[in-house]
Amino acid sequence: MPDVSNVGVPQVFSGPRARFKIDGVTIGYAGGVSGEEVIDYEPVDVIDLLEVKEHVPVSYKATLNSQIFRVIGNSLKAQGIFPTPSKIINSVAMTAAIEDAEITHKTIAMFTGVRTAGHTFDVTARGLVSENVSFVAIRVADESESGLA
Numbered sequence: 001m002p003d004v005s006n007v008g009v010p011q012v013f014s015g016p017r018a019r020f021k022i023d024g025v026t027i028g029y030a031g032g033v034s035g036e037e038v039i040d041y042e043p044v045d046v047i048d049l050l051e052v053k054e055h056v057p058v059s060y061k062a063t064l065n066s067q068i069f070r071v072i073g074n075s076l077k078a079q080g081i082f083p084t085p086s087k088i089i090n091s092v093a094m095t096a097a098i099e100d101a102e103i104t105h106k107t108i109a110m111f112t113g114v115r116t117a118g119h120t121f122d123v124t125a126r127g128l129v130s131e132n133v134s135f136v137a138i139r140v141a142d143e144s145e146s147g148l149a
Contacts, residue, residue, distance in 0.1 A: 013108060019101035020066060022081055022114070023094045029069035031130055033098055035109055036063045037140050062137040064096055064111050070121060070129040081133070082116045091115065096135065106143045113138025 020030040041055035068076070076082035083091040096111040114137045121131040 009103060013100060017100050017102040018108075019099045021097045021099065022079075024097075025079075027066070027068060029071055031067040031069055033064070033066045035065075035098070035111065035140055037061070038063075060139075062111060062140040063117075064114065064135040064137055064140075066133045066135075068131050068133060070131055076116070076119060076131065076133065082119055093138070096137070109140055109142055111135070111137040111140045 015032070018033070020027045020033050038061045039057050040059040040061070042058045043052040044054045044056060046053045077084055081094075093112075094114040096114045097107050098109045099105070099107050114135050117134045117136050119131050119133040121129060123129050
């Protein structure tokens with residue numbers, strides 16, 4: 001007999017189900033989040049061969065970007081997300097998570113060793129003000145990796 005316990009429950013993760021957290025605190029006015037993992041490879045070029053002999057992995061990088069709507073009195077610096085200039089050197093790394101807040105309650109992506117790299121904002125005559133925040137991270141793990149649920 002087929003399992004019908006999940007019939008009608010969306011299997012594809014969507015924005016309305018997403019929750020964005022930094023150091024366990026939900027970012028309530030997040031408009032979007034994107035992440036990236038990159039493996040850099042160095043080609044091994046040898047004489048007497050036109051093709052590359054092999055590609056050797058030389059680095060792994062993770063980045064995170066978010067759009068956060070600007071709330072008066074609750075700046076990135078006030079929240080401790082972006083360090084003030086006097087605290088940059090001694091700032092501590094954070095964690096960032098994207099969770100399924102509605103159906104599975106799983107952590108979809110967990111970024112560790114997160115540091116804020118920069119932010120931009122745009123004020124227009126008839127628009128909402130949001131900040132685009134970029135982060136660097138040491139690693140990102142998804143729900144298939146041990147310890148994430």
